[in-house]
Amino acid sequence: MSQFIEMFGNPLSSKQKNELKRLGQCCIINPRRPNIALCDTDKVSFIPMPAVSEDGYLVDMADEEYGKVKKGFTYFENNDVLFAKITPCMENGKGAIAYGLTNGIGVGSTEFHVLRPINGISSPYWLLTLTRMPIFRERAAKNMSGTGGQKRVSASYLNHFMVGLPAIEEQRRFEAIYRQADKSKFGDFKSQFIEMVGDPRNNPKGWPTKRLSELAEYSIGLTYKPEQICDDGTIVLRSGNIQDGKISFSDIVRVNAPIKESLFVKEDDILMCSRNGSASLVGKVAMIPDINEPMTFGAFMTIIRSAEAKYLYLYFQSQDFRERVSEGKSSTMNQITQKMLDKVEVPFPDKDVREALSAIASQADKSKSVIQKALVYLNDIQSDELRKIA
Template sequence: SQFIEMFGNPLSLNQKNELKRLGECCILNPRRPNIALCDTDKVSFIPMPAVSEDGYLVDMTDEEYGKVKKGFTYFENNDVLFAKITPCMENGKGAIVHGLINGIGMGSTEFHVLRPINGISSPYWLLALTRMPIFRERAAKNMSGTGGQKRVSASYLDHFMVGLPAIEEQRRFEAIYRQADKSKFGDFKSQFIEMFGTVESYCKLEDLVSDTFPGEWGSEPTSENAIKVIRTTNFTNEGHLDLADVVTRDIEPKKVARKKLKQGDTILERSGGTKDNPVGRVVFFDEIGDYLLNNFTQALRPKESVNPVYLFYALYNSYNINKAAMRAMASQTTGIQNLSMSDFMSKSIVLPSRDEQNKFEQIYRQADKSK
C-alpha cells in the first residue's frame, strides 16, 4: 500500500511517473565479468530454499568457486533475486542479496537477477515492485512451459512497463521500507540483517567457541547435593529459559565441575524436535546459580573475543529463518531427530567487529526490556 500510495498502481497505464521498460530501470541477468579468483577461493552459494517467500535472504553456504562457476546463476551484493519458476514465483520468493563472500554469489538457475543502476533505481524499489501480488499475478499469466515447469521469461520482465520514480523518491521509499521492517520483526531479524548483512567476514562456528559439551541426565535425587538440570521443555521459542518446572538430579561431582553452565553460554537442543520445529533450537543462559544440562542438549561457550549475546542471536536467527537447513543436519531414530554436531559446528557464521557485536547486544537487551 505504501508503494502504491507513493508511486501508483504499477499495472495502470495512468502513471505518476514516466513509463519505462523495466529493462531500462535495471540490468537484467547481468553477464559475469572476468573474475580474478582461483578455483579453491570461496564464494557464496544460494539455492532456491535459501530465499524466503516474504522477501528475505535467509541462508547461504560457502562453496569453492571451481565447483559452482559453471551451470549456476551469477550475482553480486545489492542485486535483487526473482524466482522465475512456478510455484516459487507465485509464492513471492525474492530478496536483496547482501554479505556475499568475496562479493560474489552463485545460485539456482531458476533466479532472474535484477541489478539496480546507480542513480536510476534502488534495490528496495525493485524488490517491492517484483514482490507485489498484482505484479506476480500478471507475470503468472505470461509464463511459458507446461505443468510444474512454467517460467517467467527474461523478455517479459524486460518489456514490462512501469512508472520510474526519481531516485530521491525511491530512497525515501527505501527508508520507509527499512523502518517498517524493524517495526514488523520484534525479534530483530531485520535489525540483525541491516547491521551485518554486508559484513563479508565469516568463521566456522567451531572457531568461535572455546568449549562445547553435551549434558548429563543423572539419577533421581537422593542427596542434598542434587543439582538443577535444564531440559528442552525449559526452552521458549523466544530464546529464553522458563525454569518454572526445572528438575534436580544426582550427578557425579567431577561431571558437575566439568559441565556446570556459565552466564553467557548458548544452550543447543541436539536431540528432539517436532514436525513444525526441527531440532536445533537455542536459548541463552543468563541465570545465577548452579545448573547442568540434560543429555538432549549441548552447551556452546563462546571465546572471550566473541560477544555471547551476538553468538546466541546469530544461531537463533539462523534457526528461525531457515529451519530446512536444520532438518538437513539431522538424522531420525525412534521418532527423535538427532543433530549432527560435526555439521552444526561447521556452520558459517558472519563475524563483524567486536564493537559491532557489542552494539548489537545493547540494542537486543533494550528491545528485551521494552518487550
C-alpha cells in the first residue's frame, strides 16, 4: 500500500493527476459465466470464504468436479480479483487474486464480487490493492444494504465508485514491484518453512511430534461487565487487536475490574482468537510485544505461553492447525476449546531448525515495520479525505 500511494497518490481523491473513472469502466464486475467446454467430471478449483485471507492471499483451495459446483456458486477465472461483499469479511479486508486454478476455472462463495481486469486498462494487482485500502472499505461499509450480519456491498455501488485510473504502464510497473515484494516478505518465508519442516499435514520429514499440551500452557481470558468499561482502566485485548499477525492498539477497551495475576499477558505470549461468530477470525494469532503497561485479554481469547512460542506462532498459521481444530465450527459460534488444543500434535523439528525459522520470522518483522510507518502516512491521508466528505 505504501508503494501504491507513492506511485498513484490517493486514488479516491477528487483532485489528482489521473482521470476519474467509474470502477465499472476499469474492470468487469461480476462477469457472466461463459459457455464452458467442460464435462461434469472435469475438475475445477473450489474456493470458499475461509480460503481467502484478510491480508490479500488465497490460503487454500480444493478440486471439485465441475458438475457438483457449476450451480449455486460464484464463477471466476485466473487473474480475477475476489472481493468479499458481506460483513464482517468485507470490513476485515478479505480479497485475493485468483491464480493457479485447475483448468483455469474457479467457483466459490456467493459472497464474493468478482472484478475482472480489462486488458490494456487495468491490472489485477492494482485492483486488489485499491479494494483492500482501508478508506475504500470504510466508504463501502457506509453504503452497505441489509441488516445485522447480512449487510452487503452491492455490485451497483462498485460499478459507480469513482477512482483515479493510472496508465496501464504505471500499473504494470506497480505489479512488478508488488510481485517482488511478495517474494521477499511472503513467498520466500513460506517456502523456507515448508523446505525446512515439510508440510505439517503429512510430516514428510518424519519429525517427532509433541502434543501442544506438552509444549505450552494456555488459559481463557477475562469476563467483564459493560459497566466496568472505563477510560483509565486496564487494556483488554480482543480479536480486533490482532491485525496481520501483530498486536494493534488502534481500537482498545479498558476495564476497571479485579484481574488475577495469571490473566496479565507477558512478552512473547501468543494471543489467539478462540471464539467468534465469524469462522475466519477464529485461530488468528499474534505475539505479545514488549509492552509498557499491564494488559489482560478477553473471554473469547486464549493466551498460549511456551518456551517454543516463536515456532508455535508459525505453526498456528499453517493449514494443518486449521484442519485440526475445524471440528469446532458451528452455525452460531465458532471456537477452539482447550480440549481441542490438548489434542493437537505438532511436528517438532530439531532445535537448529526451530531457531532458524524464528530468526527468519524476526527478520520479516523488521521489514514489516517499514510498511507500518508508511501505513501511518496512508491513514493520515485517508482521515483528511474522510473529513472532507463529512
